[in-house]
Amino acid sequence: MSETVIEIANLRFRWSPASEFCLGIPCFAAQAGERIFLYGPSGSGKSTLLGLLGGVLVPEEGRINLLGTELTQLRSSSRDRFRADHVGFLFQQFNLVPYLSVIDNVLLSCRFSARRTARATASGGSLHDEARRLLAHLDLEESLHRREVTRLSVGQQQRVAAARALIGSPEIVIADEPTSSLDAERQEAFLTLLSGECAATGSTLLFVSHDRRLAAGFDRELSLASISHTAVNEAA
Amino acid sequence: MSSLLFLAARSAWNRRLTLGMTLISVALSVTLLLAVERVRHEARASFAQSVAGTDLVVGARSSPVQLMLYAVFRLGEATNNIRWPSYRAIADNPAVAWAIPLSLGDSHHGFPVIGTSPAYFEHFHYGDSQALAFSAGKPFADLFDAVLGAEVAERLGYHVGDRIVLNHGMGEVSLAEHTDKPFTVVGILARTGTPLDRSVHIGLQAMEAIHLDWQGGAPLPGLAIPAEYVRKFDLTPKEITAVLVGLKSRAAVFKVQRQINAYAAEPLLAVLPGVALDQLWQVVAMAERTLLAVSAMVVAVGLCGLVAVVLASLGERRRELAILRSVGARPLEVFLLLSAEGLFITALGALLGLALLTLLTAVLGPLAQAHFGLAIRATWISSDELILLAAVVGIGLIASLLPGYRAYRLSLADGLMPRL
Numbered sequence: 333m334s335e336t337v338i339e340i341a342n343l344r345f346r347w348s349p350a351s352e353f354c355l356g357i358p359c360f361a362a363q364a365g366e367r368i369f370l371y372g373p374s375g376s377g378k379s380t381l382l383g384l385l386g387g388v389l390v391p392e393e394g395r396i397n398l399l400g401t402e403l404t405q406l407r408s409s410s411r412d413r414f415r416a417d418h419v420g421f422l423f424q425q426f427n428l429v430p431y432l433s434v435i436d437n438v439l440l441s442c443r444f445s446a447r448r449t450a451r452a453t454a455s456g457g458s459l460h461d462e463a464r465r466l467l468a469h470l471d472l473e474e475s476l477h478r479r480e481v482t483r484l485s486v487g488q489q490q491r492v493a494a495a496r497a498l499i500g501s502p503e504i505v506i507a508d509e510p511t512s513s514l515d516a517e518r519q520e521a522f523l524t525l526l527s528g529e530c531a532a533t534g535s536t537l538l539f540v541s542h543d544r545r546l547a548a549g550f551d552r553e554l555s556l557a558s559i560s561h562t563a564v565n566e567a568a
Numbered sequence: 569m570s571s572l573l574f575l576a577a578r579s580a581w582n583r584r585l586t587l588g589m590t591l592i593s594v595a596l597s598v599t600l601l602l603a604v605e606r607v608r609h610e611a612r613a614s615f616a617q618s619v620a621g622t623d624l625v626v627g628a629r630s631s632p633v634q635l636m637l638y639a640v641f642r643l644g645e646a647t648n649n650i651r652w653p654s655y656r657a658i659a660d661n662p663a664v665a666w667a668i669p670l671s672l673g674d675s676h677h678g679f680p681v682i683g684t685s686p687a688y689f690e691h692f693h694y695g696d697s698q699a700l701a702f703s704a705g706k707p708f709a710d711l712f713d714a715v716l717g718a719e720v721a722e723r724l725g726y727h728v729g730d731r732i733v734l735n736h737g738m739g740e741v742s743l744a745e746h747t748d749k750p751f752t753v754v755g756i757l758a759r760t761g762t763p764l765d766r767s768v769h770i771g772l773q774a775m776e777a778i779h780l781d782w783q784g785g786a787p788l789p790g791l792a793i794p795a796e797y798v799r800k801f802d803l804t805p806k807e808i809t810a811v812l813v814g815l816k817s818r819a820a821v822f823k824v825q826r827q828i829n830a831y832a833a834e835p836l837l838a839v840l841p842g843v844a845l846d847q848l849w850q851v852v853a854m855a856e857r858t859l860l861a862v863s864a865m866v867v868a869v870g871l872c873g874l875v876a877v878v879l880a881s882l883g884e885r886r887r888e889l890a891i892l893r894s895v896g897a898r899p900l901e902v903f904l905l906l907s908a909e910g911l912f913i914t915a916l917g918a919l920l921g922l923a924l925l926t927l928l929t930a931v932l933g934p935l936a937q938a939h940f941g942l943a944i945r946a947t948w949i950s951s952d953e954l955i956l957l958a959a960v961v962g963i964g965l966i967a968s969l970l971p972g973y974r975a976y977r978l979s980l981a982d983g984l985m986p987r988l
């Protein structure tokens with residue numbers, strides 16, 4: 333468990349040359365299979381960090397190394413491919429494409445990645461079987477698979493989104509406050525399912541929230557302020 | 569790529585009502601555009617097919633276009649006639665090979681009646697210089713014989729041997745009828761696709777005979793000459809309407825034209841059919857261009873509506889685009905996804921418009937043929953129409969790039985977090 337999956341060094345990012353630095357991370361690393369809880373107040377730059385890790389944003393200085401690949405050295409289209417192949421994303425809400433079925437929403441990750449398609453097929457026998465298997469693991473019964481996604485409850489929608497983030501076993505799963513629209517009891521259950529699935533596939537989980545009460549059960553608990561040194565975070 | 573098509577199709581299906589209406593508006597505008605172009609094209613073709621091998625058309629002095637319209641296309645009426653001696657002078661000109669006299673003015677159930685000579689069936693040509701052919705019977709020989717155009721026979725259900733009564737003057741409903749002198753159908757011409765199909769042909773002497781006891785627009789009171797006796801009169805016509813002239817050598821055409829135009833006894837006009845047709849097109853071209861421009865505007869309106877609809881959908885699709893980005897879609901793919909929608913609808917609209925036009929020509933073509941003698945064939949697409957269609961799709965493609973580009977910009981700015 334010593335393989336480094338995420339490595340950040342001397343990273344600095346700001347939204348525009350005129351504004352102050354939003355993030356300044358001298359050094360951060362996450363090991364394979366680790367489950368990390370990252371918290372920070374609203375507006376501290378958590379989502380911004382995830383955008384950088386996803387390769388959608390580019391740091392002004394420093395490097396981001398994922399799975400031995402220098403993200404900052406890649407062209408933007410290669411970063412997009414890399415994200416498709418190795419990173420599963422999960423957001424706060426509205427995670428689903430309204431015109432796709434439950435299964436097609438789950439399989440969306442595989443549509444842009446041959447690698448994840450291959451891995452999902454290898455694991456489940458076929459793509460659809462793997463999607464159904466994951467959904468079943470996440471406590472979504474078969475009868476819900478055929479329902480329009482817009483007619484699922486928010487909790488059910490988040491579990492479909494989790495299945496999409498997990499299918500094809502990406503090495504890194506990044507969750508940006510996926511539980512904030514759930515009640516306490518369901519938050520708990522959802523977290524258990526999510527970290528259980530990550531453990532099963534050996535994925536590294538980076539879970540971001542402003543709510544420290546959710547931290548129980550994670551391998552490591554970090555505040556953004558402790559890794560990012562900027563004027564904004566110093567003040568916070 | 570196939571994923572993008574899949575997503576584009578599912579997304580479009582999700583908004584099928586709005587997109588469907590847009591599709592219909594594009595299709596209808598394309599139908600209009602193609603219909604204008606096709607009618608224009610077919611009208612020209614049909615006019616150009618109407619006469620061949622005739623070197624000069626001669627009538628009383630008026631405008632060349634007007635002369636062509638009444639003498640060849642049977643549209644409108646002559647304001648003046650030519651006196652018989654003038655016809656004789658033209659026919660006797662040493663350069664002239666043949667001269668077909670035409671006498672117009674009467675009708676039969678709205679179809680024009682032409683008084684002419686048997687030379688008509690021998691010398692008149694149409695299309696690419698095709699001679700007239702009989703589908704039944706033979707040219708008129710006896711005084712009260714009539715030869716029908718194909719359309720006349722078909723619409724009125726006439727056969728060789730039937731007896732018909734002509735009307736005085738033009739018009740579907742005519743009060744005055746030549747009931748006392750019925751004609752016998754002796755021949756029916758094969759279809760030509762020209763105004764000839766709508767004509768009833770009788771001999772010049774017959775034309776003279778049915779008008780012996782007429783003056784102006786009505787029978788002379790108390791002077792009814794029975795059909796048996798008319799043969800005793802001199803039936804040489806006093807006036808005719810126009811003459812179709814064929815020359816021994818085409819080289820002489822301008823010389824003969826000058827001679828006829830300078831004829832001293834009566835003001836005459838001789839025109840070359842090709843030249844007169846060109847003049848006609850110049851008159852019509854302005855109207856054609858206006859029509860084409862208006863229908864092009866209608867297409868532009870349709871495409872604007874399409875772009876507006878796709879752009880409007882973008883607002884509610886921002887979250888969806890962020891999700892697609894998070895699973896690895898490139899901004900370029902987002903661009904394609906949105907552009908494909910507009911392009912697909914334009915292309916489908918163009919095809920649908922073409923299908924609708926084909927349906928319309930199949931249904932309305934016979935009507936246009938019957939009422940205007942305008943043969944609009946349900947042909948497959950012409951190269952001009954293909955160019956118009958390609959232009960529509962091309963402009964649709966360019967227009968579709970706008971929502972695509974906007975989505976591209978949005979997805980770059982939004983990244984994984986759609987902003988409201």
Ligand SMILES: Nc1ncnc2c1ncn2[C@@H]1O[C@H](COP(=O)(O)OP(=O)(O)OP(=O)(O)O)[C@@H](O)[C@H]1O
Nearest residue numbers: 347354372373374375376377378379380381542981
């Ligand atoms: N697209 C953007 N352009 C400019 N500034 C931005 C943009 N997105 C975020 N910011 C700014 O960057 C800072 C960090 O925002 P970010 O969304 O990362 O916060 P966060 O920690 O995720 O907050 P929350 O817990 O509310 O989601 C904020 O001050 C925000 O105003």
Ligand SMILES: [Mg+2]
Nearest residue numbers: 378379380508
């Ligand atoms: Mg955030």
